[in-house]
Amino acid sequence: MTEAGIFAWEWTSRAMRLALVVTALPFFLSGCSDESGTADTEQAPLPSVVVEAVTAQDVADQADFVGRTEASQRVDIRARVAGTLLERPFEEGEEIEKGAILYKIDPAEFQANVLAAEAKLTKAQASLEENERNRKRYETLLERETASQAQYDIAKSQADQSKADVEAAKADLERAELDLGYATITSPIAGRSGISSVDVGNLIGPDSGVLVTVLDLDPIYVIFSVGERDYLNFKEADKAGDAPAIKPQIRLANNELYGQEGKIDLIDNKVDPATGTIAVRLQFPNPDRLLVPGQYVSVLLSRATPEERIVIPQVAVQENQAGPFVLIVNGAGRVESRPVKTGDRIEDGIVVLEGLAEGETLVVEGIQKVRPGAEVETDFRDPAETPEIVDEEASPEAEAGQSDPTPGTEPDAGPQAGP
Known part of the structure; x- marks a missing residue:
């Protein structure tokens, strides 16, 4: 075979081998890809969430209002007479008794x-x-007719004037004694006393x-306002005997509930x-003097007799354009x-008023x-409250996520609920 023939034969052989490799490569890669994807799918774990059973x-029921604290009694101490201040025996900011001496002029x-x-008296x-x-x-x-009527009248007038002078002197003495008393x-x-200005x-x-x-802080008042419509509705219900018993509470600025329960003291006589609101005054015990006048608080008016309601963690509630919603795990x-x-x-x-039922599994x-x-x-936060998992096809209500647990039903997957 000539050199040209040998060269042509080698070139043709190489081209055929290259074409074979190019043709087989896609099938090889495809086979590898399918096997890898199947393995990944089989090995990928399901996402895990923490859930709890919906309970009641x-x-x-309560209504919130913005209120302000006021002292039950307030006295602004003023001087009624002028003079040099000699003593101030009280301590500023301390509790003082009724009748305690504050200033001596x-x-x-x-x-x-x-x-x-x-002396004048x-x-x-x-x-x-x-x-x-x-x-x-x-x-x-005059009776003996040895004095005239005019002489008697003059004597009587002088006696009457003397009586008036005595009364005026008594009044001057009383005023002087009052001024002396006002010096203390x-x-x-x-x-509790405040800061002295002198x-x-x-x-x-x-x-x-x-x-x-000087402020009396125990008890202390909380003033807030309600709308005219709410006031009328309450008065009508009260007149009909249908008004619920109210338990007033307050939440402080640090978001803590005040430990004492109050009562409605009075409702103002005007709107x-x-x-368009009317003022309502509450009275709260304040033995520790925690509350002082001028604080803004949240007034919570609750029914004295509670009712059973569904309550869920607030973090479970989300919001979209349609409104609030939650995620649940069905059967x-x-x-x-x-x-x-x-x-x-x-x-x-x-509180959830509509949309959830007891026993459902909440994310x-x-x-x-x-x-x-x-x-x-699912990982239940409290296993003792875990609801049973029911086969979705066994209950037509399961499609709505509201299937009732069926005693004795064994679930296909997921944890078993307790009773």
Whole structure:
């Protein structure tokens, strides 16, 4: 064979081998891909979520309002007489008793006024006694016809004037004694004192304004407003005997419930025309003085007799354009989206008015890992409350995610519910 023939034969052989490899390669890759995908599918674990059984508990319906605290008694202490402040025996911010001395003004001037008023009264009484004797003497002489009527009238008039002078002197003495008493300023109520606006040595008087404020903090009031319609509905129900018993509570700024239960003290006698609301005053015990006037609180009016309602963790509730919804796991171990109607918050839970039934399996953790229709593995938060899993085809209600557990039914997958 010539060299040209040998070269042509080798080139043809190489081309045939290359064509064979190119033709077989797609089938080889396809076979590898199918085997790898099947293995991955078989080995991929199902997403795991934490669930709990939907349960009901006693819940008292409640309404929330914004309220403000006020002292049950408030006294602004002012000076009624002018003078130099000698003493301030109380401690600012401390509890004081009724009648406790708060301020002492220099009493020297007022004591002198009392002495002067007493002397004036004594002089007026002496003059009255003399003029009364003259009146009686002229009365006797008039009866004997040895004195004229005019002389008797003059004596009687002088006696009457002396009586008026005595009464005026008594009034001056009483005023002087009052001023002397006003020099010592006491608290008319028991309560907590505020910050004093004056110090010892200052000249104070009626123009000095409020010297200190004393507040009675136990009990304490909480004022809030309700709408005119709510007020009318309550009054009509109360008149008909259908008004529920109300248990007032308050939530503080730190989101903690106040430990004392209050009561409705009064309802105002007028509606605010600017807001269309009427003020309601609650009264709360405040033995620890935790509440002080001016605090803003959340007023919670609850029924005294609770009713059974479904309560779920608030973290399980999601929101979309259609409204709130939750995810549940049906009897076949698949996730379903369920629209719900929610009510009041109960600490970290929320009341569900419509959309859920007791015994259903609610997704509470791992919500972001699953979508409706996905098959999942469930881990019950409380195994004692685990509901039974029912075959979806065995119950026509299962398609709606509301199948009832059937005693004795063995599930295909997932944990077995307790009783």
